[in-house]
Amino acid sequence: MNLIDKYIIRAHIAPFLFGVFVVVFLFLLQFIIKFIDQLLGKGLSYWVVTQLIALNIAWMVVLAIPIGVLFSTLLAFGVCPRRMKLLSSKQAEAVYTV
Numbered sequence: 001m002n003l004i005d006k007y008i009i010r011a012h013i014a015p016f017l018f019g020v021f022v023v024v025f026l027f028l029l030q031f032i033i034k035f036i037d038q039l040l041g042k043g044l045s046y047w048v049v050t051q052l053i054a055l056n057i058a059w060m061v062v063l064a065i066p067i068g069v070l071f072s073t074l075l076a077f078g079v080c081p082r083r084m085k086l087l088s089s090k091q092a093e094a095v096y097t098v
Helices: 003-040 046-083 085-097
Strands: none
Touching: 003 046
């Protein structure tokens, strides 16, 4: 694994986690707002409501991961030219001299 590969992977991790957590939070907030009157108005215990929310997080994560990948890719490669001019020129030389 080259230095540039490690740098690109490192540049993807933080935006990916941020994107996934934000999207899951938005889906969770939407779920709670949509079903709060049906859940708390029926006299259900908080344990049942917590289980229902925890079980619904599965589809939220399934939808959030591709959005997180898209977000991290756009952010990492959008900042890439500014941060890595010297590194990319060194990498291009190494590729063409071989």
